[in-house]
Amino acid sequence: MLELKNIQTRYGKIQALKGISMHADPGEIICLIGANGAGKSTVLMTICGITPASRGDIFFKGKNVTHMAPEKIVSLGISQVPEGRRIFPYLTVMENLDMGTFLRKDTKQIKKDLDYVFHLFPILAQRRHQPGGTLSGGEQQMLAISRAIMSRPELLLLDEPSLGLAPMITRQIFDIIRKINQENRTTIVLAAQNANLALKLADRGYVMETGTITLTDTGKHLLANEAVKTAYLGI
Amino acid sequence: MNPEYLTALILGGLTRGSIYALIALGYTMVYGIIQLINFAHGEIYMIGAFTGLIVSTVLTMHGMPGFGVVFFAAAAAIIYACCYGYTLEKIAYKPLRHAPRLSVLISAIGMSLFFQNYVLLAQTSNFLPFPGLIPDFEFWKPYSHVMSATELVIIVTTAIVMVLLTLLIKFTRIGKAMRATSQDKIMASLLGINVNQIISITFIVGSATAAIGGLLIASHTGQINAYMGFLVGIKAFVAAVLGGIGSIPGAVLGAFVLGLSESVFTGYVSSDYEDVFAFLILVLILIFRPSGILGRDQTQKV
Numbered sequence: 001m002l003e004l005k006n007i008q009t010r011y012g013k014i015q016a017l018k019g020i021s022m023h024a025d026p027g028e029i030i031c032l033i034g035a036n037g038a039g040k041s042t043v044l045m046t047i048c049g050i051t052p053a054s055r056g057d058i059f060f061k062g063k064n065v066t067h068m069a070p071e072k073i074v075s076l077g078i079s080q081v082p083e084g085r086r087i088f089p090y091l092t093v094m095e096n097l098d099m100g101t102f103l104r105k106d107t108k109q110i111k112k113d114l115d116y117v118f119h120l121f122p123i124l125a126q127r128r129h130q131p132g133g134t135l136s137g138g139e140q141q142m143l144a145i146s147r148a149i150m151s152r153p154e155l156l157l158l159d160e161p162s163l164g165l166a167p168m169i170t171r172q173i174f175d176i177i178r179k180i181n182q183e184n185r186t187t188i189v190l191a192a193q194n195a196n197l198a199l200k201l202a203d204r205g206y207v208m209e210t211g212t213i214t215l216t217d218t219g220k221h222l223l224a225n226e227a228v229k230t231a232y233l234g235i
Numbered sequence: 236m237n238p239e240y241l242t243a244l245i246l247g248g249l250t251r252g253s254i255y256a257l258i259a260l261g262y263t264m265v266y267g268i269i270q271l272i273n274f275a276h277g278e279i280y281m282i283g284a285f286t287g288l289i290v291s292t293v294l295t296m297h298g299m300p301g302f303g304v305v306f307f308a309a310a311a312a313i314i315y316a317c318c319y320g321y322t323l324e325k326i327a328y329k330p331l332r333h334a335p336r337l338s339v340l341i342s343a344i345g346m347s348l349f350f351q352n353y354v355l356l357a358q359t360s361n362f363l364p365f366p367g368l369i370p371d372f373e374f375w376k377p378y379s380h381v382m383s384a385t386e387l388v389i390i391v392t393t394a395i396v397m398v399l400l401t402l403l404i405k406f407t408r409i410g411k412a413m414r415a416t417s418q419d420k421i422m423a424s425l426l427g428i429n430v431n432q433i434i435s436i437t438f439i440v441g442s443a444t445a446a447i448g449g450l451l452i453a454s455h456t457g458q459i460n461a462y463m464g465f466l467v468g469i470k471a472f473v474a475a476v477l478g479g480i481g482s483i484p485g486a487v488l489g490a491f492v493l494g495l496s497e498s499v500f501t502g503y504v505s506s507d508y509e510d511v512f513a514f515l516i517l518v519l520i521l522i523f524r525p526s527g528i529l530g531r532d533q534t535q536k537v
Contacts, residue, residue, distance in 0.1 A: 048425055050421055050424065050425070069424075069429075070424040070425060071424050071427045071428060071429045071430075074424075074425060074426065074427045075427050079425075079426075080425050082421070082422065082425060086419050086421070086422040086425075088414070088415050088418045088419060088422065089418060090414065090418055090531075091411070091414060091415060091418070095411055095414075095415075098411060099411060099412070099415050099423075099426050099428075100426060102408070102412065102426050102427050102428055103426075103427040147426075151426065151427070
């Protein structure tokens with residue numbers, strides 16, 4: 001489904017990714033863990049073409065997307081919930097969700113999907129005419145995930161879906177991520193500092209440190225790994 | 236105080252406000268989407284008026300009846316101005332998309348001077364008479380000295396353009412994409428919106444309204460020259476800042492406030508200081524309400 005081969009990305013003179021290779025198979029949940037600044041968000045932004053790779057190749061569904069424009073890449077079936085949620089603050093909840101369907105034309109299915117996200121997050125249905133900027137942090141995260149669901153992705157990239165949220169809401173969001181994965185067989189790549197929950201959810205995980213992948217294994221094994229425990233689980 | 240005189244001033248102010256509004260829209264939309272004061276926007280308006288003049292003269296020479304002349308002149312002016320607006324963005328602003336804002340601003344001023352001098356060379360530096368495209372009918376018999384047909388047409392046309400634009404921005408797919416792009420370009424492209432295309436569309440829409448403004452004011456004043464875009468452009472810019480730059484209802488409101496106050500000031504105080512008054516308003520706003528009447532807070536989020 002998704003494959004990165006020796007990806008390097010630079011921000012001017014700073015090299016943020018120093019040769020990342022990873023892959024995700026259809027229906028898998030992949031988790032990227034690492035400290036602040038390790039390059040997790042850059043990986044996701046590079047996949048979508050926002051910060052294009054300077055070297056290496058990215059394949060999505062067998063197609064080389066390395067040098068394609070972001071809007072072309074996402075039109076192949078990728079959706080991202082970026083760091084900081086990036087809700088359009090002056091668009092209403094409904095309009096934010098509409099933007100998720102920008103590339104879709106199947107009106108009937110869109111209506112069904114809308115019912116589906118309102119079923120997942122009833123609070124959004126209540127607030128549908130409210131500007132996105134007036135929602136609380138947790139509600140904005142729900143809206144960001146819903147907006148991504150509305151684009152019916154085959155590959156969903158989630159960047160820190162639990163950052164700054166109350167534990168209750170975090171758990172709810174992780175449950176829903178699993179649900180999306182199981183119901184639609186959506187492939188998921190999840191970047192997280194909250195390694196515990198993320199690794200429990202993930203089939204496989206990659207550990208990142210300053211722009212490189214230092215370790216990769218199944219979620220279970222990483223949870224049991226001593227180095228991961230001390231560095232990311234705080235045990 | 237003579238009520239008829241005041242009514243005439245107010246109607247005159249609305250006419251002026253309409254023209255400012257049509258041009259201010261272009262400023263505010265472009266600013267909303269790429270945070271650039273497009274100083275060449277006034278020239279797009281001037282080019283619209285010149286195209287209208289050329290086309291209507293040629294058509295009248297070939298004996299076309301009045302209504303057809305108006306239609307084709309307007310269509311040509313709008314299409315021509317849109318092409319200029321589109322090309323302007325592609326040549327002068329797009330290559331500077333990631334450059335510091337000052338560079339783009341200087342590029343804009345350069346394009347403004349270029350367009351003025353290009354029209355000077357291609358046409359003439361003299362004032363050219365502009366044909367009265369709008370037929371002078373008497374719609375309001377005993378009061379026709381208070382409001383002319385041209386003024387009525389200007390106000391009505393502006394109202395129609397505003398309504399259409401509001402519908403476009405509020406309810407269409409493109410309109411929503413425009414608003415989304417102005418709020419967060421990265422997120423917009425993550426959702427599959429072609430940001431460059433949206434920017435082009437913004438320039439085209441702004442140029443179209445400016446061209447309509449150019450035609451209307453030219454047939455109202457009856458003369459045009461290569462510098463006509465400069466002062467009106469700056470005043471429309473003042474209107475956009477007054478209303479809150481980046482805000483579309485703000486630009487319209489600012490334009491009418493400026494138009495009305497200029498008109499009343501000219502009528503009761505002095506017409507010599509008309510421009511001074513407009514810029515005095517600008518200074519006062521910048522001091523007391525820098526984000527404009529309807530502007531959003533300029534606090535930067537980090």
